Amino acid sequence: xxxxxxxxxxxxxxxxxxxxxxxxxxxxxxxxxxxxxxxxxxxxxxxxxxxxxxxxxxxxxxxxxxxxxxxxxxxxxxxxxxxxxxxxxxxxxxxxxxxxxxxxxxxxxxxxxxxxxxxxxxxxxxxxxxxxxxxxxxxxxxxxxxxxxxxxxxxxxxxxxxxxxxxxxxx
Numbered sequence: 140x141x142x143x144x145x146x147x148x149x150x151x152x153x154x155x156x157x158x159x160x161x162x163x164x165x166x167x168x169x170x171x172x173x174x175x176x177x178x179x180x181x182x183x184x185x186x187x188x189x190x191x192x193x194x195x196x197x198x199x200x201x202x203x204x205x206x207x208x209x210x211x212x213x214x215x216x217x218x219x220x221x222x223x224x225x226x227x228x229x230x231x232x233x234x235x236x237x238x239x240x241x242x243x244x245x246x247x248x249x250x251x252x253x254x255x256x257x258x259x260x261x262x263x264x265x266x267x268x269x270x271x272x273x274x275x276x277x278x279x280x281x282x283x284x285x286x287x288x289x290x291x292x293x294x295x296x297x298x299x300x301x302x303x304x305x306x307x308x309x310x
Contacts, residue, residue, distance in 0.1 A: 149190075152189075153201075156186040156189065156195065156199075156202070157199075157202040158202065159186075160179050160203060160206075161202040163181060163202075164178070165206045171279040176279065176286060177206075177283065180226075180283060180287025180288070181294065183202070183223055183226065184230060184287060184291035186198040186199050187231050187245070188234075188245055188304065191231070192227070192228060192232070195227050195231065196223075196227035196228045199224065200220040200223045200227070202223075203219045218259075222260055222263070225256075225259060226252040226253065226255055226259075227252065230245065230251070232248065233248025249288050253285075256280070256284060257284060260276070261273045261274070261280070264276055
């Protein structure tokens, strides 16, 4: 199959993970000074593990952007799509290119991707608002990222022990 061609099955799985990412962001909101924290990063990390880099990044970007759109954060829709896509792609690069076949590659990738996310959101906040607002949001972004990595780690361990992760990849 051509790598740029997606089957109906691929599109369906990507849409499902986008929906799960949306739900993880939209329904579980922990308010903070500059927005809210959520479970979306965890779902994005799982999307990459289940779907692979390109489809996982697409699912994560779409789900997160849709949450901003429907949540009233219109000014964040495009930046969120870009940032979440890049975060997921960085994670995927660790899995596929930087540390292939190494145990924990996804975890290191999710941490580095999360750091990239913090930097990119901070840069976007400087352009949309100002430096003070941007720097003020770093702690909240860091907390959100750590929460996403920890939750993803717990779910990956549980899914692997139950044999669910492999089944999700093969579906």
